[in-house]
Amino acid sequence: MANIKSQIKRNRQNERLRERNKAVRSELKTRVKNAVRSAEDGADNTTESLRLAIKRLDKAAAKGIIHKNQAANRKSALVRRITGLQQTSS
Numbered sequence: 001m002a003n004i005k006s007q008i009k010r011n012r013q014n015e016r017l018r019e020r021n022k023a024v025r026s027e028l029k030t031r032v033k034n035a036v037r038s039a040e041d042g043a044d045n046t047t048e049s050l051r052l053a054i055k056r057l058d059k060a061a062a063k064g065i066i067h068k069n070q071a072a073n074r075k076s077a078l079v080r081r082i083t084g085l086q087q088t089s090s
Contacts, residue, residue: 031056039085
């Protein structure tokens with residue numbers, strides 16, 4: 001355990017940020033999963049769920065939770081996957 005005042009504060013900040021980042025990453029996974037599931041089911045709200053997933057990825061990249069290139073890669077893969085699912089179901 002740190003006994004320097006600034007390091008104690010830094011530890012508290014890091015813990016708080018870690019919890020926030022964990023929550024955001026979890027939400028990213030949920031949004032992507034919902035988008036893929038709606039595409040598989042052929043639901044009407046596929047484009048809306050895809051839009052929400054992309055929006056959350058962009059927001060996470062803007063806040064520095066994930067790298068901007070990682071967000072771009074995930075968006076690209078998600079769009080390719082959903083497009084493929086929609087073409088096979090049509």
